[in-house]
């Protein structure tokens with residue numbers, strides 16, 4: 001395991017790192033807020049920086065009693081390489097050490113995590129659209145449309161990530177609905193959770209999403225695209241958006257990445273509503289249709305360049321887009337439930353006092369029910385309308 005003290009020697013031992021940053025004048029900080037890994041931010045006397053991320057043989061959030069393969073670092077390195085060739089909105093990989101399971105990453109200390117910015121009431125203008133474009137770029141670029149069928153099958157086989165997918169399968173599409181030891185909510189919400197877990201329509205819808213996640217291989221997903229996996233800096237023309245933390249990457253349904261992002265933006269909206277910022281809540285809910293529109297626009301730009309236009313006519317695209325949308329709505333419903341009921345909750349809701357928590361968490365659970373049960377007939381605009389209406393009912 002790397003430590004603050006051993007990082008200097010580690011950097012000095014790797015040519016790719018020692019040539020970029022001076023190990024002799026290094027300042028090292030262990031960031032320590034990740035769920036899974038060790039993360040060190042390293043800066044030298046000239047202000048040059050990089051980040052080291054080391055996969056431990058267990059899940060850091062829980063400890064050694066939850067072992068987890070360090071090969072997740074290999075999967076993340078591979079995913080970054082693929083995704084950064086398709087989009088500029090990816091935190092760059094500088095070096096990968098498969099023996100010590102260490103990734104060296106671009107230092108984005110001048111950025112902030114999107115969730116942090118949202119929690120402090122900062123601007124989100126243009127960010128959701130960038131994420132929509134990013135998802136379209138990686139979805140198209142790693143699909144059979146861009147790669148051709150043979151290459152696609154090989155890539156999908158090479159990107160299997162069973163151990164990390166098992167976390168997703170347990171935490172996002174199983175435990176909130178069927179119950180689990182590691183579920184928890186504050187006492188006031190317990191009756192509502194029990195009621196939902198007794199609702200066979202909601203549970204069956206979640207299991208249908210589990211089936212989609214397990215059996216669908218459309219593109220190389222980011223795999224964990226929540227607002228804590230996005231760095232942002234600046235606004236307007238100066239806006240920089242960088243996705244990171246793709247260790248959950250796998251071939252899966254394209255709607256999964258969009259759905260996770262949507263649920264986290266809706267949670268930010270629920271927080272805003274709970275603290276009395278109704279207009280901001282509406283704006284945050286509106287990021288669902290705006291990111292979907294950006295996804296559609298970018299996807300349509302890629303579409304004419306597909307390898308086999310005769311084999312995949314426009315009618316196929318329209319059908320596929322429809323199924324990506326219903327997946328995205330359904331996975332948003334799963335992620336919404338998970339971030340309230342299951343393990344690894346979100347600070348948007350968890351940092352609220354009990355009264356505000358009851359409003360925000362209650363809203364996100366209502367969203368989960370409506371998103372899951374109505375997923376095949378809900379548009380992206382409908383998601384925002386649903387959230388606005390529920391907010392109006394709850395916050396007067």
Ligand code: SR1
Nearest residue numbers: 035059061167171224344
């Ligand atoms: C035990 S890991 C819990 C969560 O952290 C990651 O960010 C993923 O969201 C995962 O589900």
Ligand code: MG
Nearest residue numbers: 035224229245
């Ligand atoms: Mg993560």
